Amino acid sequence: PVKDVAEWKYTTCNYCSTGCAIEIGLNDKGRIVTSRGHAGADVNRGKLCIKGLLEHELFESPGRGRMPLMRDKAHLPFQPASWDVALDKTAAKIKEIQAKYGRDSFAVVSTGQLLTEEFYTLGKLVRGQIGTNNYDGNTTLCMASAVSGYKRSFGSDGPPGCYGDFEHTHCLMAFGSNLPEQHPIIYWRLKEALEKRKFPLIVIDPRVTMLAQFADIHLPITPGTDTVLINAMLHVIFKEGLEDKDYIARHTNGIDEIRTLVLEQYDPKTAQHVCGIDEDRIRQVARLYAKAPAAMSIWTMGINQSTHGSDGVVNINNLNLVTGNIGKPGGTSLSITGQCNAMGTREWSSCSGLPGYRALEKEKDRKAVAEFWNIDESFFPAARGLAQTDIFPAIESGEIKGLWLIATNPMTSMPNQPRIRKAMENLEFLVVQDVYEDVETNQYSHVFLPAAVWAEKEGCHTNTERRVNLTRNVLPPFADSKADFWIFNEMAQRFQDRNAIHFPPTPEGAFEEMKELSKGAGRTLDISGMSYDRIEAARGIQWPYSEEQALADEAQFGPAGQFDMKQRMDFLGNPRLYTDGVFQTPDGRAKLIPVRFVNNNECPDDEYPFWLNSGRVVEHFHTRTRTGKIGNCNKFSPTPYMELNPDAAQELGIEHQSYVRLVSRRGDAVVMVQLTHRVGRDMVFIPFHFHDCVNRLTLGLLDPYSRQPAFKQNAVRIEKI
Numbered sequence: 001p002v003k004d005v006a007e008w009k010y011t012t013c014n015y016c017s018t019g020c021a022i023e024i025g026l027n028d029k030g031r032i033v034t035s036r037g038h039a040g041a042d043v044n045r046g047k048l049c050i051k052g053l054l055e056h057e058l059f060e061s062p063g064r065g066r067m068p069l070m071r072d073k074a075h076l077p078f079q080p081a082s083w084d085v086a087l088d089k090t091a092a093k094i095k096e097i098q099a100k101y102g103r104d105s106f107a108v109v110s111t112g113q114l115l116t117e118e119f120y121t122l123g124k125l126v127r128g129q130i131g132t133n134n135y136d137g138n139t140t141l142c143m144a145s146a147v148s149g150y151k152r153s154f155g156s157d158g159p160p161g162c163y164g165d166f167e168h169t170h171c172l173m174a175f176g177s178n179l180p181e182q183h184p185i186i187y188w189r190l191k192e193a194l195e196k197r198k199f200p201l202i203v204i205d206p207r208v209t210m211l212a213q214f215a216d217i218h219l220p221i222t223p224g225t226d227t228v229l230i231n232a233m234l235h236v237i238f239k240e241g242l243e244d245k246d247y248i249a250r251h252t253n254g255i256d257e258i259r260t261l262v263l264e265q266y267d268p269k270t271a272q273h274v275c276g277i278d279e280d281r282i283r284q285v286a287r288l289y290a291k292a293p294a295a296m297s298i299w300t301m302g303i304n305q306s307t308h309g310s311d312g313v314v315n316i317n318n319l320n321l322v323t324g325n326i327g328k329p330g331g332t333s334l335s336i337t338g339q340c341n342a343m344g345t346r347e348w349s350s351c352s353g354l355p356g357y358r359a360l361e362k363e364k365d366r367k368a369v370a371e372f373w374n375i376d377e378s379f380f381p382a383a384r385g386l387a388q389t390d391i392f393p394a395i396e397s398g399e400i401k402g403l404w405l406i407a408t409n410p411m412t413s414m415p416n417q418p419r420i421r422k423a424m425e426n427l428e429f430l431v432v433q434d435v436y437e438d439v440e441t442n443q444y445s446h447v448f449l450p451a452a453v454w455a456e457k458e459g460c461h462t463n464t465e466r467r468v469n470l471t472r473n474v475l476p477p478f479a480d481s482k483a484d485f486w487i488f489n490e491m492a493q494r495f496q497d498r499n500a501i502h503f504p505p506t507p508e509g510a511f512e513e514m515k516e517l518s519k520g521a522g523r524t525l526d527i528s529g530m531s532y533d534r535i536e537a538a539r540g541i542q543w544p545y546s547e548e549q550a551l552a553d554e555a556q557f558g559p560a561g562q563f564d565m566k567q568r569m570d571f572l573g574n575p576r577l578y579t580d581g582v583f584q585t586p587d588g589r590a591k592l593i594p595v596r597f598v599n600n601n602e603c604p605d606d607e608y609p610f611w612l613n614s615g616r617v618v619e620h621f622h623t624r625t626r627t628g629k630i631g632n633c634n635k636f637s638p639t640p641y642m643e644l645n646p647d648a649a650q651e652l653g654i655e656h657q658s659y660v661r662l663v664s665r666r667g668d669a670v671v672m673v674q675l676t677h678r679v680g681r682d683m684v685f686i687p688f689h690f691h692d693c694v695n696r697l698t699l700g701l702l703d704p705y706s707r708q709p710a711f712k713q714n715a716v717r718i719e720k721i
């Protein structure tokens, strides 16, 4: 028992994608007094990082939206409004803009931070009623390359592996993934596995990150050249006959093309001059990886946020397919997702397709969803519209006139801020729906809709390893803010004249609809065996989890919602994808896709001689809309800073903790210098969380497949002030 706690409520962390289970302690007056990690949850086993430990402080944090706000022009003072007036105005403006300029002239950009039932409901509203095809999530800034790469290689999105793979692998290669700061509890799981059973940890990162400090081998690669390194590894693997010939023959297509490409063009002797890794090192890691009985690759933004992001993911998949490392314990590709529910939006929001990993491009998928929602199939477009990163240029050009932003803050998160600022000023109508009314993007809005935060709502998240977990409603929404689920349902009532669709009134009702849509032979994303009670009792369930599986579990382990999931997993193991070697492609075989390197990054030159790299610090999440308001998170990391190599600093005559101006072709920013050998002489690093800082400098060239921006490959110069 904990002093003063009368009741514990079950929730899931709403920051990163690790998916830690949190219990919130309330006293007998219903006030929150503490929080703790859930000891019985397999993901975090009682642990939390600093953000999770302090997450309950969000409920009373400053800057919360209290009521809807409206104004005729951005920059005029806001006037308070009732929900009916604000929603009526929003619906009327959307219809007016669409009537004048066409349905796609109004865009919707959502997030990876809502609950899954909210994503599903928003998708139903946007795809089924509003009918714009310019609908996307801010996940285009973080995980779009992983989605695209999985689809190209395996025929479907969905990370095949799980955290349990750390306990079985014999070699782990981490590409551009700094777990101790980005996903501290996943790092703790990895560390535990390493302490029990030693295996090589290879870290590929241009910077000496915290994870690189713990690595057996650190490869400080030239930014944006991962595909060259992997091709050179594949060269060694083929040359020395280390590939898994049997797996390749039974489960893949395309081996001849890829073998020819890497043998002819990616000899480590040549590749070393492009990727900056010595040829002997390349040979060493290729052998280590290919000879391991099971080897796995993890990656985060170092791969995804690149003009070659999708190709990088495809090439990681190539490496794992060639070495037979997909679908077996400890052998896998595992993208470490960014936001807490980026997986939920990929699965159910219909942003780039239709719910349940269905594609707009497939007639049978359009028919299935149209029938389920009881609308005409022709209401759906037959191909995806603009991604978030293409929506802003379309606003700039006047093609898009109105925008609804939901739990995302492009004024801080998008690259090339000066350009985004101009685009925002071009909008005829902007709705911002957010927990905080002081979020930077709100300065351009005409209507502000105040949303409830995290555990003021109820619903599910899916984490990096496909685990669906639950957040119970701990407190009612603050002041007159409302759950996003309620806001979408209310908006849907105002579009019934377009398509009369039934919207379940509760998140649990929406979850039951999603379960129905997830059923079907051969579907990987099957959640039909889950229920809120079962999820809470198991402290999270990984998909696929079918009705049949749930019944079999009950027969073996006891009544629904009561069996111990840990006991079940010890007995049955973690669910993984593609364990039978059958993929989601038409012929069931994975595709080996040859990847050629083209250097189209903005590289340093005489005028701008430094690489600009960016990333996360442990105390903050994304644009600090929440962590910037939490005492200790902000106290430990209050200001932006720039890591600079001491030798470079000496050459420029720059001192530790002095302020400098950083200049790129887009703009400039003033930052404090922190001297460190974490970065090489030709690179600077800045945390990306702060407004008016690193994204004033970034260019953000786009990956051709995923439309994800290259945040990490930009050139800057340093000016003393």
Ligand code: SF4
Pocket (backbone or CB within 6 Å): 013, 014, 015, 016, 017, 018, 019, 020, 044, 047, 048, 049, 050, 051, 052, 053, 183, 184, 185, 186
């Ligand atoms: Fe939350 Fe991620 Fe920290 Fe876990 S590791 S407590 S999910 S921020």
